[in-house]
Amino acid sequence: MTEGIPIEIAGLTKRFGSVTAVDDLTFTVEPGRVTGFLGPNGAGKTTTLRLLLGLERPTAGTATIGDARYRDLRRPLETVGAALDAAFHPGRTARAHLRVMAAAAGIRAHRVDEVLELVGMREFAQRRVGGFSLGMRQRLALATTLLGDPRVLVLDEPVNGLDPEGIKWIRGFLRGLAQEGRTVLVSSHLLSEVQQSVDDVVIISRGRLVRSGSLSDLELDASPRTVIDSPDRLRLASALDQAGLEYTEGRNGLIVSESDPAVVGHAAFVGGVEVSALHRLKSGLEESFLALVNGGGE
Incomplete structure (x- = not known):
């Protein structure tokens, strides 16, 4: 050793x-x-x-x-x-x-x-x-x-x-x-x-x-989230703000700190926003990493 x-x-x-x-x-x-x-x-x-x-x-x-x-x-x-x-x-x-x-x-x-x-x-x-x-x-x-x-x-x-x-x-x-x-x-x-x-x-x-x-601690923090996207991301972001949902921008859409896609989709519907993608993240580890670096801090 x-x-x-x-x-x-x-x-x-x-x-x-x-x-x-x-x-x-x-x-x-x-x-x-x-x-x-x-x-x-x-x-x-x-x-x-x-x-x-x-x-x-x-x-x-x-x-x-x-x-x-x-x-x-x-x-x-x-x-x-x-x-x-x-x-x-x-x-x-x-x-x-x-x-x-x-x-x-x-x-x-x-x-x-x-x-x-x-x-x-x-x-x-x-x-x-x-x-x-x-x-x-x-x-x-x-x-x-x-x-x-x-x-x-x-x-x-x-x-x-x-x-x-x-x-x-x-x-x-x-x-x-x-x-x-x-x-x-x-x-x-x-x-x-x-x-x-x-x-x-x-x-x-x-x-x-x-x-x-430790990486294991980061994995524990990778709570389930929902990805949503729209041809008009500005309107989508506004709709999420109106619904009080927190989000960060990812590679394939907005990453919302909400595990239920139905809740996120309803916020977009209420805001009259066309949705092009809506799904729950299978693993939030990479997206947690992206949220950290895009936000510049915890």
Whole structure:
């Protein structure tokens, strides 16, 4: 079992001129668990990860791995494996890329073949990266993060570009790393991409924390709701307001905090609104996530 190292984010703020990208974030990522770092595109996830890895300086607050900032780690690649905006020389083979990275970090050369085996790329070791699919580049990026056998993994959108088989593989792989006692932080803009692999969630919107806790707690909060839509959403929203029904805007209509579609449909009827969709959500988890990020808070 690997000794766990937590990630601690405390009062973290980053401003770019008049724009606040990260706003007073505080949360902890625990060892032995996979934590999903979630939020829509532009929520501040990547900026937060860059602050954690010392690629940006915070305006205020701290981001530490254990008790240390990334820049103060003596052998950073043996503590943290991170994949953010991975870049590869298209003319190098996968093995050559990993050998260059290992040599630069003072990591033994035979570790290269070990990580190629771990991520299922041994047969592609001599192929040039320029011919790789996006999914294969994702695997190579993951192999790079594992070179130092780190106790902390920080991965930005790791399932992007993977086919269903690849997504299933990486879910099991990340969970296996967590079961060894490692700290695993995975960012995504979609809960559906990571919900089968994460234990905890940290959800941000507009740079601010809107939810932090276990996935099971979020599932408990996903109470039944009703989706309704109309060619005239403005009139529909007005009808729901008149009926005193609370709602948020989802991908396929308005999501109403009412489990009985008949009640919602009656509100539309009273308001004289044409309805194009009306149904109860079978699972409200993804919609609860969308309501959190669209509302910017609880």
